[in-house]
Amino acid sequence: MASVTMKNVYKDYTMFGGVIGVSDFNLEIKDGEVIVLVGPSGCGKTSALFMLAGLEEISKGEVYFDDRLINDVHPKDRGVVLMFHNCALFPYMTAFENIAFGLKPTDMSAEEISGKVYEVAKILAIDHLLNRKPDKLSGGQKQRVALGRALVRRNEVVCLDEPLSNLDAKLRDSMRSELIRLHQKFKTTFIYVTHDQAEAMAIADRIVVMKEGFIQQVGTPEELYFHPVNLFVAGFIGAPQMNLGNVKVSGQDGDIYINLGDIKIKLPENKADKASAYIGKEIIAGVRPEDMYEDGAGIFDVPVEVREFLGDRVYLHCSVGGDTLTVRVSPDCKARAGDIIKLAVNPDKIHLFDKQTELAID
Numbered sequence: 438m439a440s441v442t443m444k445n446v447y448k449d450y451t452m453f454g455g456v457i458g459v460s461d462f463n464l465e466i467k468d469g470e471v472i473v474l475v476g477p478s479g480c481g482k483t484s485a486l487f488m489l490a491g492l493e494e495i496s497k498g499e500v501y502f503d504d505r506l507i508n509d510v511h512p513k514d515r516g517v518v519l520m521f522h523n524c525a526l527f528p529y530m531t532a533f534e535n536i537a538f539g540l541k542p543t544d545m546s547a548e549e550i551s552g553k554v555y556e557v558a559k560i561l562a563i564d565h566l567l568n569r570k571p572d573k574l575s576g577g578q579k580q581r582v583a584l585g586r587a588l589v590r591r592n593e594v595v596c597l598d599e600p601l602s603n604l605d606a607k608l609r610d611s612m613r614s615e616l617i618r619l620h621q622k623f624k625t626t627f628i629y630v631t632h633d634q635a636e637a638m639a640i641a642d643r644i645v646v647m648k649e650g651f652i653q654q655v656g657t658p659e660e661l662y663f664h665p666v667n668l669f670v671a672g673f674i675g676a677p678q679m680n681l682g683n684v685k686v687s688g689q690d691g692d693i694y695i696n697l698g699d700i701k702i703k704l705p706e707n708k709a710d711k712a713s714a715y716i717g718k719e720i721i722a723g724v725r726p727e728d729m730y731e732d733g734a735g736i737f738d739v740p741v742e743v744r745e746f747l748g749d750r751v752y753l754h755c756s757v758g759g760d761t762l763t764v765r766v767s768p769d770c771k772a773r774a775g776d777i778i779k780l781a782v783n784p785d786k787i788h789l790f791d792k793q794t795e796l797a798i799d
Contacts, residue, residue: 439503439593441500441594441628442465442466442499443462443485443488443500446461446488446498446500447462447498449497456650457650458650459481459485461651462481462485464655470626470627471620471627471629471641471643472626472641472645473631473636473641474631474647475630475634475644475645475646476632476647476673478632480649480650481651483598490512490515490519491507491510495508502593515594519598520596520600521583521600522599522601524579526582526586528571529570531567531569532558532566532567532569532582533558533568535571535582536558536586537554539586540554554585557585557588561585561615561619563581563582566578566582576605576608577608584600584615584619588625593625593626595625595628596628596629597616599631601636609636613640634673638661638662642657643657646661646674653666653669653670654667666796666797667790667794667795667796668723668795668796678763680723680724680729680763681721681790682722682758683722683792684722685719686715686716686720692704692709693709693713695722695789704787705785708784711789711798712789712798718792720789720798721791721792722788722789723788724782724783724786724787726764730766730783731766731779732781736780738777738778738779740756740775740776741754742754742755742774744772751770753772764780
């Protein structure tokens with residue numbers, strides 16, 4: 438096993454007519470930790486992963502496994518295994534041969550290789566499929582074979598590049614749970630890339646949110662969800678995403694309020710202290726769908742435009758001052774498109790952001 442440290446790492450594509458793909462990337466990954474790099478397409482997450490694995494040259498900076506500098510170490514000598522989103526199985530090999538492929542360059546005997554393959558195949562519940570070739574396997578079975586090939590060598594670091602992106606939604610959920618169980622079994626350092634923030638939230642010990650080559654925030658799923666450091670993280674983490682809109686800060690009789698048109702919400706003391714510096718100015722306020730609720734004594738009336746019933750919850754998309762608010766309500770809520778409902782907001786759950794810097798006001 439290994440800890441991983443990336444210090445001031447850059448990836449420069451400008452010599453090829455591109456951009457700076459990764460800028461000043463600093464990250465310490467603990468031995469056995471699951472780290473997920475997440476962000477929109479082109480944010481630099483895959484470039485960071487490939488530099489760590491040795492598939493991309495590091496333009497600047499240093500990468501260490503434990504205390505060993507690995508910048509110039511050949512990929513095969515790094516103790517890293519990389520799993521791609523398309524499985525990349527050899528079509529002419531059986532599942533057994535695909536899993537065993539990474540063990541062939543070692544000094545293991547055929548008996549030892551067979552034992553390791555059957556051990557990992559049993560954990561993955563594909564030991565009955567080892568004689569089949571990839572064209573006789575389902576998508577989920579292929580994914581398990583690819584995982585088996587990645588895990589059988591017991592490498593120090595397992596890098597996964599959007600491994601579930603080609604699966605349908607139901608199978609993706611199942612494989613996500615499988616990955617968590619596998620990590621608990623093998624205790625290997627996992628570095629996982631995805632654009633799916635829900636996947637990141639479910640799998641990660643810590644999440645690295647990236648935008649345009651820069652790290653925006655590193656933290657546990659709970660830290661990112663409840664305490665986003667800026668507007669980008671607030672809008673990116675959470676599904677449906679946080680409701681965000683411009684509000685004006687005002688003061689009255691020693692209290693601090695945010696105003697959205699005629700709607701006036703008093704801020705609790707812990708938020709009012711910081712927001713008081715913005716009296717008379719516009720800031721951005723955010724509130725998650727579950728922190729707004731239908732209430733007969735609610736503070737404002739809103740028309741419902743769309744109702745989404747999802748079994749255990751209902752999302753109402755409502756119109757407020759030209760913006761759309763998404764509200765999570767109980768399945769018992771009878772509101773339909775065209776209805777007017779009263780909404781209340783939990784003021785302790787309101788997030789505030791500076792309009793110029795987009796940094797959290799906290």
